[in-house]
Amino acid sequence: MSSPDSASLNSDRRDQPPPTIELRDVRVVHRLRSGSIFRPDTISAVDGVSVSVRRGEVLGVVGESGSGKSTLARVMTGLQPVTEGLVLYDGEGFAGGRTARRELGRKVSVVFQDPSTALNPRLPVRETLVDPLRVHGIGSDASRLSRVRELLHLVGLPQSALEVMPRQLSGGQRQRVAIARALALEPEIIIADEPTSALDVSVRAQVLNLLTDLKQELGLGLVFISHDMSTVRFISDSIIVMHRGKVVEHDTTDRIFAGAQDEYTRALLAAAPSLL
Numbered sequence: 001m002s003s004p005d006s007a008s009l010n011s012d013r014r015d016q017p018p019p020t021i022e023l024r025d026v027r028v029v030h031r032l033r034s035g036s037i038f039r040p041d042t043i044s045a046v047d048g049v050s051v052s053v054r055r056g057e058v059l060g061v062v063g064e065s066g067s068g069k070s071t072l073a074r075v076m077t078g079l080q081p082v083t084e085g086l087v088l089y090d091g092e093g094f095a096g097g098r099t100a101r102r103e104l105g106r107k108v109s110v111v112f113q114d115p116s117t118a119l120n121p122r123l124p125v126r127e128t129l130v131d132p133l134r135v136h137g138i139g140s141d142a143s144r145l146s147r148v149r150e151l152l153h154l155v156g157l158p159q160s161a162l163e164v165m166p167r168q169l170s171g172g173q174r175q176r177v178a179i180a181r182a183l184a185l186e187p188e189i190i191i192a193d194e195p196t197s198a199l200d201v202s203v204r205a206q207v208l209n210l211l212t213d214l215k216q217e218l219g220l221g222l223v224f225i226s227h228d229m230s231t232v233r234f235i236s237d238s239i240i241v242m243h244r245g246k247v248v249e250h251d252t253t254d255r256i257f258a259g260a261q262d263e264y265t266r267a268l269l270a271a272a273p274s275l276l
Contacts, residue, residue, distance in 0.1 A: 018091030019052035020107060020188045020221055021076050026050070026085035028071050028245075045071040047245035048085075055188050058215060058222040060236030060253065062229055062268065068245040069225045073193045076223060078104050102136065109182035113194040115174035119166040125152075125177055126162040132184045151180040154217075155210060172203035179210065189221040196231060208235055229272035233257060241265045 028046040046068045053059045053076075061069050074080035075087060078094055078101060087094055089107060094100060112118040119128055129148040133139060139147065152161060155176040166174055175195060182190050192211065196204040212235055215222055226232050232239055232253075239256050241249040241264065249262040260266045 016054070018088070019054045020090060021223075022052040022086075022088040022091070023072075023075065024050050024086040024088070026075060026087060027083045028068075028075060028080060029083040044245045046075065046082075049240075049242075049245075049247050050085075051240055051247065051250065053189060053221050053223055055221045056215070056219050057238070058224060058236045060232035060239040061223060061225045061242060062227065062232045062239060063242035064227055064268075066244075067242040069227075069242055070193055071245075072242070073110070073191050073223070073225055076189075076191055077108055077110055105132075106136065106185045107187055108189045108191060109185065109187040111175070111178050111182050111190060111192040111195045114198045115171060115178045116166070116198075118178050119174060119181075121166050124163050124165055125157075125169075128166075128177060129181055129184055132181065136185060138185070147184065151183055154183060154214065155180045170203075171199050172206060175199065175203075175207055176210065179207075179214070183214070183218070186218075187220070189223065191223045191225070193225045194227070195224075197226070197228075204231070211235060229268050233272075241268065 026046055026049045027044060029042050029044050032041040032043060049068075049072060051059070061072060063069050071080060075082060078087075078096075089104060094104065123131070126145075126148060129151055130144050133144045133147060138144070148162070149159060152159060157173065157176055157180070161169070161173070161177070166177070169177065179190075179195075190211075195211075196207050199207060208231065211222060211224070214220055222235070224232060224235050236253050238250070238252050240247045241256070241262065243264045249256060249260060249265045251261075256265065257269070260269055
């Protein structure tokens, strides 16, 4: 296992405010169905992970299926309790409970893997985008509609999409709606868990370009989770490589692709396709 060059990654951050999300030596242990009551079998889905992400940064998280990527995403969004370690938001611990979860929802949003299942098939796009604003009590009916129109513009969809049902949209268009919904509360960070894996190659590139443009335009932070090194390289400023719940490499994207230190990372690079 290679150790991340923490000094080089953090030397220019000492005078900055705390990261929006920070994990310190986090472990998540799941109990398996096998074993007994007195001697249960367990597995470490996340094992001693320390990482942070700020506004304006794109952190890539890469690894094969079962490496702990999605569990890490759930930890970052407050959906997965940790067995050990600390999870901090703007330097403060997460208290839990309904109020704290609502506040966290305004800082951190999620874009899921499959847009066809992430959107309610019974709601038109208008209601899908208005819903988070209504739940959080933001604005009047008129201001919410104005915000929804702005969101459609941000993600490159026509205003006519307001009354369309998800089944009437293509996969790429549905993912744009999902991204618009994630932006509705003006979060600081978006956790994107395999957001392009269910899309065709050409549509995948369009969604990646959209996320890059939104990061630059809105100053968003982004945690981009994928099994594909080529996709992560396209969008990320820095990368953590996960294997069996551990971070085996953490460095800037350029350094990892110029000379990965860990054997597992080099295997992922060797297997990476040339297309997005």
